[in-house]
Amino acid sequence: MKRISGILASALVIGLGLITLWGLFPGSPVAFIATVLVQLVVVVSAAAVLIGVINLLWVHLRRVLRGDPGWPYSLALFFAALAVIVIVTLERLNLIGGEVSLSTFLFNAVQVSVESALASLIVFFLVYAAARLFRHRVTWSSLLFVVTLLIILIGWLHIPALDFFSGVSEWIRTIPASAGARGLLIGIALGVATAGVRVLLGQDPSYRE
Amino acid sequence: MTPQTLDVIAGWVGFVLTLLIFSYLLADNFLYRLAVYIFVGVAAAYSAVVAVEGVLLPWLRGTLLAPGVSAGQILFGVVPLLIGLLLLLKSVPRLAFLGNLGMAFLIGIGVAVSLIGTISGTLIPLIASSGTAVGDNLVDGLIIILGTITSLLYFQYLAVRRPDGEIVRPWPLRLAGAVGQIFLIVTFASLYAGAILSSLTIFSERIAFLLAQVLG
Known part of the structure; x- marks a missing residue:
């Protein structure tokens, strides 16, 4: 059976x-x-x-x-x-209800407040994790990561004296970062397509287990 | 109760919940967990309401509960219920093999939809836009093409076995992988910066909200 x-x-x-x-x-x-x-x-x-x-x-x-x-x-x-x-x-x-919507009230009071408060907490963990990057060992990759991060963050400030960073930050985001993101997305898409074709050819029986 | 009164109450409820969440900065505590559990309860109930109101009720009204319902409509309306029943059987060890039929239904259609979506929504547009980028600015376009290809090559692990048994990647692939790694680090740093900026923006909005509640 x-x-x-x-x-x-x-x-x-x-x-x-x-x-x-x-x-x-x-x-x-x-x-x-x-x-x-x-x-x-x-x-x-x-x-x-x-x-x-x-x-x-x-x-x-x-x-x-x-x-x-x-x-x-x-x-x-x-x-x-x-x-x-x-x-x-x-x-x-x-x-x-009638004139007032209690469900909208609940949504604004609970869902929006807690969701945005949780999202805002992330900033502390992200900054702390970036600061911890150099704790063990400084490698060229961690150095490149932090330098790029700082350039983009400084560039975002739009301070006239640091205008150079704004241009570099813009270029990093639109050219090399965009290229890496395209590579990642194309890689994911190729993986999904391959897995899909395998399932359609009956080569992946994991759903029968 | 007027809408204005309800807005004021919503503001103070939001104020208290925001403070409960921010209490996590001191340590993991009872108040933070309480707020998170309330949030999960509300979010789960909302998703159930959306599923029922947006999908299940319209389906039932169009099939089983339709006025003057025909035998075909009843049959059609029952199909998802049968598939749902089969899926529930997955939790019964002796009848789990019947649940596989329900899974097969979902996987077959889901795979076809994701395959079409991936090819027409991601692969073709991304490859086409990477190719046309050269026309806008030759140097930048070439960098984009180089970055895209080398980032992809970074994730492939083709290697050759030498006569002495050692497995090595050919040097062109190693070189391409190293270049790809640089592009990927820059990409991750850029995404990380974006995440920091987004959460910083939300954080400042929350602080402004708290101050507005207190100061009026």
Whole structure:
């Protein structure tokens, strides 16, 4: 049974993959089928997100009920999620809100504030990590890294006396850094394409394990 | 409650949460963790709401819950539910092999979409723009082409085995790899600087927000 299921899984991957690939080419006669298949994947992915969130809430509720270490955090998470779900549901049913949107209020008060505060904390870790680079050993690569970093940061200041750095910083960002980024992106794209072709040829059976 | 009152409350809630997050600069503490857990709860609930409102409900309204629903619509509407059910079976060891069929469905279509996206959205535009860069400025264009090719060559590990068994990379590849390494270091430094500047900008915005809340 497992063997048949494995063969069926490979046939599904190859068959659906090739039909979708063909359908996504401009002017393809099977474009409609590809659109429907992609739509099905979107719906399944959305269902997976919902199941994931339900699982997350269930895991944290169990931590609270069992009194595991750190249960107060789990309680906060559970009630925060529950509050959003209840508020949005009541709002959609027109039972609360009206002139004011409580869900937007929650979004601005919690999501935006915490997200931007966490993002702003990164500056301390980035600067500290850059300063630690020379702690063990100075290599040509670490030296080049820090010199480039400093030139770009100084260039960003736009101080008239240091105008030279602005020009150099601009050139570094648009020419050599852009070239390296292109190399990285093309390398990633080649890797993705190779992995995709391997899956479509049935050479990568990892999804059957 | 008026929108203005709600804005004021949102401001103070944001103020407190920002301070809780910034308390991490002193040490990892209870207040920081509390704020992060609240954030995770809110973010997870929002993603669930978006998934339900944006995808699942429109799908159900268009298929299973459509007025005068036909047998074809019911069949069509049930397909994602069946695939979802198959995926859930992955967590049952004895029936995990059935879950592979659901995975196969997602992987087959996902691979085709990513393949098309990678080729038409990344590979072709990047190669074309690298080639045309020479027309704008010859020296800069050549540097871009050199940097792109050598950065790619840095990540290849082709080598030859000598008669004595030693494995060495041919010198042209070693040279190209060394040049590519320089370009990659400059790129990473540039990205690092960009990350520092972005987070610094957000940090200054947060400080301005905190001061505005306190000073009015």
